[in-house]
Amino acid sequence: MDAEGLSADELFCFLKAKRKEDYSYSNILSSMCTSPHPVAVEAHNLFMETNLGDPGLFPGTADLEDRLIRWFADLYNEPSAGGCTTSGGTESNIQVLRFCKKTKNVENPNIIVPASAHFSFEKACGMMDIEMRIAPVDEEFRMRTDAAGELIDKNTCCIIGVAGTTEYGVTDPIPALGKIAGQEGIHLHVDAAFGGYVLPFIENAPAFDFSVPEVGSISVDPHKMGMSTIPSGVLMVRDEKVFCNLLVETPYLTTKQAYSLTGTRPGASVAAAYAVMAYMGRRGMKALVSGCMENTRRVIEGMEAFGVQRRVTPDVNVATFEHVSVPSPWIVSYTRRGDLRIVCMPHVNRDVVEAFLSDFGESHVPDIN
Numbered sequence: 556m557d558a559e560g561l562s563a564d565e566l567f568c569f570l571k572a573k574r575k576e577d578y579s580y581s582n583i584l585s586s587m588c589t590s591p592h593p594v595a596v597e598a599h600n601l602f603m604e605t606n607l608g609d610p611g612l613f614p615g616t617a618d619l620e621d622r623l624i625r626w627f628a629d630l631y632n633e634p635s636a637g638g639c640t641t642s643g644g645t646e647s648n649i650q651v652l653r654f655c656k657k658t659k660n661v662e663n664p665n666i667i668v669p670a671s672a673h674f675s676f677e678k679a680c681g682m683m684d685i686e687m688r689i690a691p692v693d694e695e696f697r698m699r700t701d702a703a704g705e706l707i708d709k710n711t712c713c714i715i716g717v718a719g720t721t722e723y724g725v726t727d728p729i730p731a732l733g734k735i736a737g738q739e740g741i742h743l744h745v746d747a748a749f750g751g752y753v754l755p756f757i758e759n760a761p762a763f764d765f766s767v768p769e770v771g772s773i774s775v776d777p778h779k780m781g782m783s784t785i786p787s788g789v790l791m792v793r794d795e796k797v798f799c800n801l802l803v804e805t806p807y808l809t810t811k812q813a814y815s816l817t818g819t820r821p822g823a824s825v826a827a828a829y830a831v832m833a834y835m836g837r838r839g840m841k842a843l844v845s846g847c848m849e850n851t852r853r854v855i856e857g858m859e860a861f862g863v864q865r866r867v868t869p870d871v872n873v874a875t876f877e878h879v880s881v882p883s884p885w886i887v888s889y890t891r892r893g894d895l896r897i898v899c900m901p902h903v904n905r906d907v908v909e910a911f912l913s914d915f916g917e918s919h920v921p922d923i924n
């Protein structure tokens with residue numbers, strides 16, 4: 556840090572130049588984040604200085620959090636469900652393992668995750684000394700329920716199913732996992748960080764929410780398909796009492812106790828998440844999601860017309876293909892197995908899809924074998 560500060564002009568000249576070094580979402584086909592909706596930006600700015608870590612000082616903001624939770628309770632078919640906001644899918648998953656471990660209270664706890672699980676579980680298990688048992692997936696990358704069942708023992712404190720996997724966009728067989736979890740009395744958590752804003756708005760989507768009676772918790776990220784500002788996560792729980800064993804005393808704050816992992820917590824991105832849902836309504840979200848799904852089908856059809864086979868037909872707007880490279884300036888990603896992965900986020904609109912397919916078609920030399 557220099558002794559004398561910069562002028563605002565100099566400072567922002569520098570900051571704008573730095574910002575220009577970033578890629579623009581218009582060429583990004585690899586991300587589960589997107590440009591926030593304009594109403595999210597406006598709401599975020601309005602609530603910029605609010606801190607949900609001390610909710611008594613910000614009752615208006617805290618009420619928005621409550622309303623957001625009520626909406627998700629309705630959307631996930633359990634009006635009495637509770638929940639809280641977090642910084643995203645990672646923190647939500649950590650919170651679930653914290654309360655599962657405490658509730659189970661055994662010496663060597665373990666959890667069962669599908670091989671397709673997000674890497675946040677590896678972090679969470681490392682932090683908490685929990686053994687992570689990995690159940691293989693089938694040829695469509697869905698968790699094999701039989702294999703999951705075999706991994707369970709008396710120290711298993713949580714089974715995790717994913718609704719809309721990060722890599723392949725498929726949903727694990729949640730009702731079948733529910734059966735196992737129910738029989739064994741184990742908490743079933745559904746990681747719907749991505750799919751939680753997609754599946755409720757599609758016809759004939761696979762079951763993943765509280766309508767499956769054994770589902771105990773669901774995580775969902777407004778900063779992905781919820782078009783909110785970063786950081787924004789929601790953790791829904793069927794029974795709010797699961798949070799009780801995480802409570803700590805919070806002297807000198809307006810509340811006496813808190814169960815959240817983080818202390819100071821942004822109200823801005825909560826207001827932004829609320830704003831998007833209020834503005835879009837169910838009908839708006841349905842239209843948005845059906846557009847993204849339509850574009851996903853178009854990418855798959857377009858790539859297959861070039862002889863590049865899809866890896867799987869996804870449940871959400873993530874398209875995967877056998878490994879091929881793509882021309883610049885397009886930014887794509889590859890899965891752990893090396894498959895090409897394209898996420899059809901709202902910024903990947905029809906024009907973007909057609910421009911990508913056209914560039915790809917010009918550069919792609921089909922494999923003559």
Ligand SMILES: *Cc1c(COP(=O)(O)O)cnc(C)c1O
Pocket residue numbers: 587642643644645646673675717719720721746747748749776788
């Ligand atoms: C993105 C994602 C996460 C992690 O969420 P962050 O907000 O990046 O912490 C967890 N699980 C799934 C399935 C995800 O897609």
